[in-house]
Amino acid sequence: MAKAGSRPGATAKKKGPTKGTGGHGRKALEGRGNTPKAEDRVYHKAHKMKRAAENRKATNTLRSRAPRLGGKRASDELVTGRNSVLESLQTKIPSKTLFVMSRIEVDDRVREILTEANKQNLPILEIGRLELDRLTDHAVHQGVALQIPPYKYPDxxxxxxxxxxxxxxxxxxxxxxxxxxxxxxxxxxxxxxxxxxxxxxxxxxxxxxxxxxxxxxxxxxxxxxxxxxxxxxxxxxxxxxxxxxxxxxxxxxxxxxxxxxxxxxxxxxxxxxxxxxxxxxxxxxxxxxxxxxxxxxxxxxxxxxxxxxxxxxxxxxxxxxxxxxx
The missing domain is CATH 3.40.1280.10 (SPOUT methyltransferase, trefoil knot domain)
Known part of the structure; x- marks a missing residue:
C-alpha cells in the first residue's frame, strides 16, 4: 500500500550527502565588503551635506584672501571689467589674484585675459556670480576682477x-x-x-x-x-x-x-x-x-x-x- 502523501510513479530519494558546488558559490556568500559610509554614497543625503560643507569652507577661505569692499575697505584694490582687466595685465600692473566667474561666457577678451594671467603665473580663482558681486561691491565686472596689492611708497x-x-x-x-x-x-x-x-x-x-x-x-x-x-x-x-x-x-x-x-x-x-x-x-x-x-x-x-x-x-x-x- 502506498504511503500517505506519495504520488503514483514517484521514486523515493536516497538520504545522505548530495553533490556540492565545488566552491562556485563562495563569492556570493562573501558579499561585497564593508558598506560605504553614508557621506561617501553620491545618492545619499549625507553626501550632499558633506559637499555643501566643503563649499562653505572654500568660500570662507576665499573671503579671507579677498579684499573687503564694504564699509571698512581693505588696502587692496580690484580692477573690474574685461577691457580694464586685460589692459592692466598687458601693462604688467603688479597683481595678486584674478577672479573669474563660474560658467563665464568665454569670448576673445576672456581668452586673452586667461592667457596673460597664465604667462605671469597669476593665481586664478573661479567663484560664483553672487560672490563676485559682493567682492566688487556690485560694480560692472563682466565676470572678471583683478586684485591689486597696495603700492609700497619709499620715503x-x-x-x-x-x-x-x-x-x-x-x-x-x-x-x-x-x-x-x-x-x-x-x-x-x-x-x-x-x-x-x-x-x-x-x-x-x-x-x-x-x-x-x-x-x-x-x-x-x-x-x-x-x-x-x-x-x-x-x-x-x-x-x-x-x-x-x-x-x-x-x-x-x-x-x-x-x-x-x-x-x-x-x-x-x-x-x-x-x-x-x-x-x-x-x-x-x-x-x-x-x-x-x-x-x-x-x-x-x-x-x-x-x-x-x-x-x-x-x-x-x-x-x-x-x-x-x-
Whole structure:
C-alpha cells in the first residue's frame, strides 16, 4: 500500500550527502565588503551635506584672501571689467589674484585675459556670480576682477638724499630730476606725470601724504607700465622735503601762471632739479611757493586759463631735457 502523501510513479530519494558546488558559490556568500559610509554614497543625503560643507569652507577661505569692499575697505584694490582687466595685465600692473566667474561666457577678451594671467603665473580663482558681486561691491565686472596689492611708497626725503649722494659721488651721469605734486588729486594725472618722468629720464615722483592722488589701479594704467620703473615716494611734509632737497644742493622750481620767468629762460635746467606742480585750480600752496628758488610760467595763449597739470609737467620736462642735451 502506498504511503500517505506519495504520488503514483514517484521514486523515493536516497538520504545522505548530495553533490556540492565545488566552491562556485563562495563569492556570493562573501558579499561585497564593508558598506560605504553614508557621506561617501553620491545618492545619499549625507553626501550632499558633506559637499555643501566643503563649499562653505572654500568660500570662507576665499573671503579671507579677498579684499573687503564694504564699509571698512581693505588696502587692496580690484580692477573690474574685461577691457580694464586685460589692459592692466598687458601693462604688467603688479597683481595678486584674478577672479573669474563660474560658467563665464568665454569670448576673445576672456581668452586673452586667461592667457596673460597664465604667462605671469597669476593665481586664478573661479567663484560664483553672487560672490563676485559682493567682492566688487556690485560694480560692472563682466565676470572678471583683478586684485591689486597696495603700492609700497619709499620715503621721499630718503629717496632725494640718496639720489643726491650718488650725484655728488659721481655715480650718476645726468643731474637728478624729480617732480613733486602739490594738491594733485586725480590718479590719472599722477599716472600721466609718472609716464612723462620716465620718458625724460627723471629719478622719481614725490606726493604728499594727504590731499593727493595715490597709486591706484587707475594711476598704474595711465602710466602705461612706467610706474614699474619710476619710484613714487610719499612725503609726510612736502615743504620739509623741499627744504632737505635744497640743503643737499638741489634747485627747486615751481610751475605757476604768474611766474618770475618763462620756461624758455630757465637757466637751472642743467642743475639737479625738482619741479613742483600744483592743482589746476588752486595752483601751488603758499608754503611751497615760498620755498621754491624760482616760479616758472609756461607761455600760453591768453585764451587759455591754465594747462592740465600732467601736460604742464610734460612741457617742462621736455624743455629741461632739451637744455641738458644741448
Amino acid at each position: 621721499a626725503g630718503n629717496l632725494v638724499l640718496d639720489t643726491m649722494e650718488r650725484w655728488h659721488d659721481q655715480q650718476l651721469e645726468v643731474p637728478p630730476l624729480f617732480v613733486a605734486l602739490d594738491g594733485i588729486t586725480d590718479p590719472r594725472n599722477l599716472g600721466a606725470i609718472i609716464r612723462s618722468v620716465s620718458a625724460f629720464s627723471g629719478n622719481g615722483v614725490i606726493i604728499p601724504e594727504r590731499r593727493s592722488a595715490a597709486m591706484t589701479a587707475s594711476a598704474w594704467k595711465t602710466s602705461s607700465g612706467a610706474a614699474a620703473r619710476i619710484p613714487v615716494a610719499k612725503a609726510t611734509n612736502l615743504t620739509r622735503v623741499i627744504q632737505q632737497a635744497k640743503e643737499a644742493g638741489m634747485f627747486v622750481v615751481g610751475l605757476d601762471g604768474g611766474g618770475d620767468i618763462d620756461l624758455p629762460d630757465l637757466e637751472l635746467a642743467s642743475e639737479p632739479l625738482m619741479i613742483v606742480v600744483g592743482s589746476e585750480g588752486k595752483g601751488l600752496s603758499r608754503l611751497v611757493t615760498e620755498n621754491c628758488d624760482q616760479i616758472v610760467s609756461i607761455p600760453i595763449s591768453s585764451a587759455m586759463e591754465s594747462l592740465n597739470a600732467s601736460m604742464a609737467v610734460g612741457i617742462a620736462l621736455y624743455e629741461v631735457s632739451r637744455r641738458r642735451s644741448s
